[in-house]
Amino acid sequence: DQQVKQNSPSLSVQEGRISILNCDYTNSMFDYFLWYKKYPAEGPTFLISISSIKDKNEDGRFTVFLNKSAKHLSLHIVPSQPGDSAVYFCAGRPYGGSQGNLIFGKGTKLSVKP
Amino acid sequence: DTAVSQTPKYLVTQMGNDKSIKCEQNLGHDTMYWYKQDSKKFLKIMFSYNNKELIINETVPNRFSPKSPDKAHLNLHINSLELGDSAVYFCASSQDRGKAFFGQGTRLTVV
Numbered sequence: 620d621q622q623v624k625q626n627s628p629s630l631s632v633q634e635g636r637i638s639i640l641n642c643d644y645t646n647s648m649f650d651y652f653l654w655y656k657k658y659p660a661e662g663p664t665f666l667i668s669i670s671s672i673k674d675k676n677e678d679g680r681f682t683v684f685l686n687k688s689a690k691h692l693s694l695h696i697v698p699s700q701p702g703d704s705a706v707y708f709c710a711g712r713p714y715g716g717s718q719g720n721l722i723f724g725k726g727t728k729l730s731v732k733p
Numbered sequence: 734d735t736a737v738s739q740t741p742k743y744l745v746t747q748m749g750n751d752k753s754i755k756c757e758q759n760l761g762h763d764t765m766y767w768y769k770q771d772s773k774k775f776l777k778i779m780f781s782y783n784n785k786e787l788i789i790n791e792t793v794p795n796r797f798s799p800k801s802p803d804k805a806h807l808n809l810h811i812n813s814l815e816l817g818d819s820a821v822y823f824c825a826s827s828q829d830r831g832k833a834f835f836g837q838g839t840r841l842t843v844v
Contacts, residue, residue: 653832662823662835708776720766721833723776
């Protein structure tokens with residue numbers, strides 16, 4: 620039973636354009652959502668998060684949007700750079716849990732072409 | 734100066750063996766975790782542990798046990814290894830309400 624779903628296994632974008640990575644969740648048990656980035660043979664690294672009471676959080680080139688009624692969030696990367704090529708994981712933190720107690724999606728592999 | 738480090742990075746072993754994976758964090762965090770990334774690429778939490786409480790994901794077989802000699806270490810012991818235990822195991826740590834930091838992963842292959 621996948622509680623966090625990333626339905627696109629891969630995404631290819633041209634350098635300089637916008638990358639949009641999508642994530643859906645199946646219930647309202649999460650109080651925080653996080654995006655992690657993972658390069659091959661490395662562990663996931665934290666990218667950006669959003670509280671369930673917000674609808675947008677921005678950090679430099681990265682913006683996360685949350686649509687609670689649709690149970691959907693998205694990560695926008697503008698402009699995309701070749702160094703952004705990695706697997707991006709969406710994760711939800713259950714209410715009352717510590718930040719490391721996360722439920723992850725399956726990941727989306729982003730390729731940014733020069 | 735790695736924040737969360739795991740050893741070994743690769744581990745190949747035979748079925749039925751007992752093995753351990755070590756994890757250390759130098760961030761002073763209170764809580765540590767073990768995650769498993771299976772062949773389908775799902776990252777699933779196995780354990781979370783701080784000095785007060787061990788929380789075990791109910792789907793984890795009791796052949797897996799975390800051992801914490803001190804606040805900076807959380808080792809993973811696996812008894813009677815099975816083929817299905819082959820996966821990448823990630824250690825992580827966080828300070829309460831802080832974001833989680835992950836180690837580089839240990840790729841376990843059971844043959």
